[in-house]
Amino acid sequence: MTRRLGNGLERGQAPRIALLVAAIAAIFAVDTVTNYAIAAAVFYVAVILLATRWMRPRSVVILASACGTLTVISFTLTHSGLYEVGIINTGISLVAIAVTTYLSLKLVAAEAAIHDARERLTRIARVTSLGELTASIAHEVNQPLAAVMTSAGACRRWLATDPPNIEKAERAAERIAAEASRASEVIARVRGLASGKSPIRAAFDLGTLVEEIVGLARGQIDRNDILLRLYLPEDLPRVFGDRVQIGQVIGNLLLNAIDAVMADPARGHEIEVIASLTQDGSSVALEVADSGIGFREQEAERLFDAFWTTKQDGIGLGLTISRAIVEANGGRIWAEESELDGAALLFTLPVAPVDGEEETGA
């Protein structure tokens, strides 16, 4: 998709600019040389219409102002014909230029919006009315269920041996219990998301939570040879929020970072998690930065849109949900380019009020 937000001149722009300048010069010359009755300036409209196809909106506005200015200059330089006619014609030209500029820019924006909407629709259609979401959830649930059923088979077989291997059977049974509760946790989590439950907020230490979540992802991090650095100052104040929900956000950001780092083996495998107090001291910010593939500048705002993803098999809900959670907990979440040359996702949470007191914001 070519968006009109690209920076600088694209290749192949130069001849177009030359054409526009030549057209403007010609119109200016004709407008100046001919008398007041001939409103050649109206033809600037054609130049503007062309320019909206080729240039960024801001450049089009500058160009339109230039055309307007030239129209007025032409008027002052022309000395033949009826002055009143000249005034009226110049007025008409200026209005035509302004209206054309306004309408054509609107049109371009509308076209871009249609394009975006269609793209999003395609994605949603591809998700086929939550089909893929269900598949994703099914995968999450089926994983522990597979472990449960397999362990149950093993357990039965250990008991059927002669003599029964009680110790092995017991261990299999323990695994069954653990995996069953893992499956039910997944379901609880999904239900929590679906019901949009309001968070249960309390004071907690963000650093400890980060360490717990990192512990859960440790296997994946080590397996993929990722260098993970944690900067979690001990003297940070406790934050106020729903610990379980924030844990999900951190987990999501961390897994995104791992995916981003793994997506291109040629890049460095580094992830940094940095906690810090914001400047005004009212919040704690957590940054998850990676050396992965990152995102383009114009994508920054779309990262949080539902069903928008850069991952091949993602469904584009992780960051949408993360934002909903962070905002429900009184924080903010945004994306930046990271110093590791990849993406950095940051969110803030308010600092917890001092024990037993009302939230003072300090």
Place this chain on the structure above:
Amino acid sequence: MTDPESPIVYIVDDDGAVREALEDLLSSVALGSRSFASVQEFVGAAHADAPSCLVLDVRMPGHSGMAFLAHMAEGSIALPTVMITGHGDIAMSVRAMKDGAIEFLTKPFRDQDLLDAVNRGIEIDRARRATAAETRHVRQLWEALSPGEREVARLVVRGLLNKQVAAELGLSEITVKVRRGNMMRKMEARTLPDLVRAFDRIHA
């Protein structure tokens, strides 16, 4: 076990709990296994010289199981493979079977289904290994023949009589008989069909 080569099952799944459960299930039926958290780990590990079967998860970070299966289909590693997946569809299972998977199971699968598939895989691999060993053996026998014996063997398997072989090679019938006797003994072939079968193996 009656077989001196005890089989080994390789498990590649990124989920630790699934790996552990599979290892335990296999060990409960006295099957040895080794598990890996990723395709990369599996490829990097040394593989035992024993009949084997691979249990491969479809969806994993890094190399996906499906991609690895396709890679195996065109490459040098040829292990009978049982694919397992958390969410599969028909298209995916068709593709897996086309790429040579012997079974495609959707999690959670019945333990017996997995064991059946794994055992079938091991039998396939055992047969493949036996064939390969046999071929190796016949080739060694063939290489131990003298050039003259090889010439005789080539004509004999084409159905020529000793007399015809002698005429073809410009030798006496006695010489042909002697060479043929030696050749048959060295090739461990008692009858002409035995020899033809051995010949097929190395010249197929």
